[in-house]
Amino acid sequence: MKNKGDVWFKRITFLFASSIPFLLFILVFILLQKSLPAIVEFGPGFVFGTVWDPLADKFSALPFIYGTMISSLIALAIAVPLGMGCAIYLSEVSQSKFKEYIAVMVELLAAIPSVVYGLWGIFVLGPWLVKIIPGMTYGTCMLTGGVILAIMILPTITAISREVFQAVPYNLRESAMALGATKWECFKLAIFGPATSGIIGAIILGLGRALGETMAVTMVIGNRPKISASLFAPAYTLASVIANEFAEATSDLNLSALIELALILLVITILINGVARLLVWKTTLKYNPR
């Protein structure tokens, strides 16, 4: 005979725990339901069209998908080498106390609110980039957005790569060292191989963060729904257009189109994070089965 308190304790805690998938389910359901009018109206052409005109009630998503993709790719191009280098320094190279300070500071980089990065981007980063890059005339453009994103995803990429490197067993390093390898050769031969899928996971997780980041990008990317090949031209992202226009949507169709953009963003980030977590798990679980 089980204790009555125990039975109820299990039931009540389960109720709270199961509300998590329940909330998730409602969230997806609501987004689907509310974007239905736009899906019906524009069909699959919504994803490929380039017109966004709230006054004419014509909506399509390509400029925003393009802006989101390109700004995130710029962010990766900067943050991946930098974050990897940082992670290698923290996990493989440095033994000094200095290392701990660097680790804390990179972690703090993640704690700074996005709106503060935006403010700093408008008044410090943008003007500085204009000064050092010839051909760049405005501080608010695709490139500034990408650079801000790079700074914001750097902690994610660093922290996870570091975790992945440290999951590689020590005897692999020791074998390489025993053969007389230099630190570079040791990294190249013994660590990089086993860590590859974990590193890819770290990169994709960083990408996931960059895609959904809203405020800082909105403040520096220029917010113009046009596809332009130039990185110095203003652009727009999925998250930014929602942030700017949602509270002031002019018609029901406009609102529905914005929610469809959110749905696209949701699907992309869920897919990307799913893949990334699988890859990180593969590496860390291979060597440290829990």
Add this chain to the structure above:
Amino acid sequence: MENNTQIQSKVRRIKEQIFLIAVFLCAVIAVIPLFSVIGYVFVKGIGAIDFNFFTQLPAPVGETGGGMGNAVVGTFILVVLSCLLGLPIGIFGGIWLAQFGGGKRGFMIRYAADVLSSIPSIVIGIFAYVLIVTTMKRFSAIAGGFALGIIMIPTVTRTTEEMIKMIPRSLYEAGLALGIPEWRVTLSIVFRTAWNGVFTGIMLSVSRIMGETAPLLFTAFNSMYWNFSIDQPMSSMTVQIYNYAISPFAEWHAKAWAGSLTLVALVLGITLLVRKFSKRVRYG
């Protein structure tokens, strides 16, 4: 022949040096933005901060003075509201996962929490908008707190589960051996022992939601007045900073920097304090 090996070993050593210098430079470059952000926020913000900044309402354009007292209060009210939603689900959910979550259902719930944590916060804002703002037919602090609460759930759940799992099984068994019912053992012995770690996780997620702007834009919205009723639009530091930052007025920009200084001091202060007490938890 010998000459050749010498050259080879020299090349290898140079390669190693380049590698070491490159990764060191990466580490140094990575922290430059932190110093730049904190430096600018401090230098530009400190001038506009005085006692009035925390006690007065925002001043209209052209008038000097004013502050964001209502936004500071608003942020704290929003944090309390979000804790009301996020903490019970996070803590009890985490307890269930740690104690009973071994099977298929546990995997599913853990997976759902992971997915939830990867959803962009602006999408969660839309969720809160559709669910609460359209039902109440106006922007409100409740909607804002709801959105922030959902953002808290995955972090709190995961840290609670991890912290409880770190408590040695023998402690749990010792409690049971004394004839104490399982639920009392779980709450009064295991959970209380794990509480320090759980608290760390809670504070980290509080500092994170304090800095959230996107989900508040169309839930809590903003307000230029003192407001203590949670069914009304409520201002927050982040939304206020955002509005000031994108305005064309220099005196508002100064206020944005001052607000940022307050916010950064709060958030980094919490993060550093919490880090001192526990080194195990990190951002999700």
